[in-house]
Amino acid sequence: MADPEASGAPAAKGGRAGQLARSGLRPGWTTGACATAAATAAYTALLGGDFPDPVSVTLPKGQRPSFALAVEERGAGWAMAGVVKDAGDDPDVTHGALVRVTVRPAAPGSGVAFRAGPGVGTVTRPGLPLAVGEPAINPVPRRMIGEHLAAVAAAHGGGGDVEVEVSVDGGAEIARSTWNPRLGIVGGLSILGTTGIVVPYSCSAWIDSIRRGVDVARAAGRTHVAACTGATSETVAVAEYGLAEDALLDMGDFAGAVLKYLRRHPVARLTIAGGFAKLSKLAAGHLDLHSARSRVDTGHLAALARAGGAPEELAETVAGANTALEAVRLCGAAGVPLGDAVARAARGVALGVLREAPVAVDVICIDRAGTVVGRASPARHERTRPGE
Numbered sequence: 001m002a003d004p005e006a007s008g009a010p011a012a013k014g015g016r017a018g019q020l021a022r023s024g025l026r027p028g029w030t031t032g033a034c035a036t037a038a039a040t041a042a043y044t045a046l047l048g049g050d051f052p053d054p055v056s057v058t059l060p061k062g063q064r065p066s067f068a069l070a071v072e073e074r075g076a077g078w079a080m081a082g083v084v085k086d087a088g089d090d091p092d093v094t095h096g097a098l099v100r101v102t103v104r105p106a107a108p109g110s111g112v113a114f115r116a117g118p119g120v121g122t123v124t125r126p127g128l129p130l131a132v133g134e135p136a137i138n139p140v141p142r143r144m145i146g147e148h149l150a151a152v153a154a155a156h157g158g159g160g161d162v163e164v165e166v167s168v169d170g171g172a173e174i175a176r177s178t179w180n181p182r183l184g185i186v187g188g189l190s191i192l193g194t195t196g197i198v199v200p201y202s203c204s205a206w207i208d209s210i211r212r213g214v215d216v217a218r219a220a221g222r223t224h225v226a227a228c229t230g231a232t233s234e235t236v237a238v239a240e241y242g243l244a245e246d247a248l249l250d251m252g253d254f255a256g257a258v259l260k261y262l263r264r265h266p267v268a269r270l271t272i273a274g275g276f277a278k279l280s281k282l283a284a285g286h287l288d289l290h291s292a293r294s295r296v297d298t299g300h301l302a303a304l305a306r307a308g309g310a311p312e313e314l315a316e317t318v319a320g321a322n323t324a325l326e327a328v329r330l331c332g333a334a335g336v337p338l339g340d341a342v343a344r345a346a347r348g349v350a351l352g353v354l355r356e357a358p359v360a361v362d363v364i365c366i367d368r369a370g371t372v373v374g375r376a377s378p379a380r381h382e383r384t385r386p387g388e
Helices: 015-023 031-046 139-156 171-175 203-219 231-241 255-264 276-283 298-307 312-319 324-333 338-354
Strands: 071-075 078-084 098-105 112-116 162-168 224-228 248-250 269-275 360-366 372-376
Touching: 031 071, 031 078, 031 098, 031 139, 031 162, 112 139, 139 162, 162 171, 203 248, 203 255, 224 231, 231 248, 231 269, 231 360, 255 269, 255 338, 269 276, 269 338, 276 298, 276 324, 276 338, 276 360, 276 372, 298 312, 298 324, 298 338, 312 324, 324 338, 324 372, 338 360, 338 372
Parallel strands: 112 162, 224 248, 224 269, 269 360
Antiparallel strands: 071 078, 078 098, 098 162, 360 372
């Protein structure tokens, strides 16, 4: 039987998994997944067991990978395990970094407390999903670590009250190549990840996989597709519209690739769903949303806020905001619909790229938790059939 990939025919499988398979790129693991594995192993040893090696963890989407331990140590009242991050084929600056987690017992009833060890940053400015003064260990990795430590406690008779110190060898130096210094995260890296998996991006391979995703959707007769910047926005799009897997396009940072291909190979309706910061870049005219190639323009956000009724004092605060999410929160508290303004502007840019292609466009902006913070619906003249 002929290989459909080799023959140029669309692969049968669509969605995020199908795109990754077609790209030919090897996925890797986030620092959050590595820290979860190291914490699980360290707490098991702290409670008197052997260090599990390899150690298996359950990721948010249900995958259960195993991680080899690179280091393991324990002493009176502490245990430490470390995992080397494998970013797969992604050009990630943290590839090969050693993520260590040291676990110590804490006071009964105190729960899980997180500490930034050497190479992990501390938050010093507002606008991030963590409070000022907190270690830069993001909410999903915190939840993953907490859930796995609770399971270890249940299995080994522990109370689950622990101090978790996460460190990264050489993290302070690596962080200089990231956006952390500009975001006010000082001292090292952030521990990141919403799915536990690093989806690799080679520009040519990923753009080709986007095109094949459109081909799959069209071949399946889909009239509505969603181009999403990541897993969280994909979940929101499915919840909003009940789209099938083969109607989902993992756009990532390549908004231009989606729009230009749909201009030549249209579908009736396109939903663009993504994080507010990334879609604010699209709203400002950027078609490549990667942090290395485009930046959030808070001056543009301030102009949109003014147009939405923000007083000058608020607009100036938005212009000086640390992050895009800080800007949208400030405007939301003042009753200024900045999220909707960004969604409308992003939709306008998308329509400009699509030109005269018969594609109705709507945009959904979300925050890090998946809450919708902005929308723009298709204009009446774009609607291709009743109910759209």
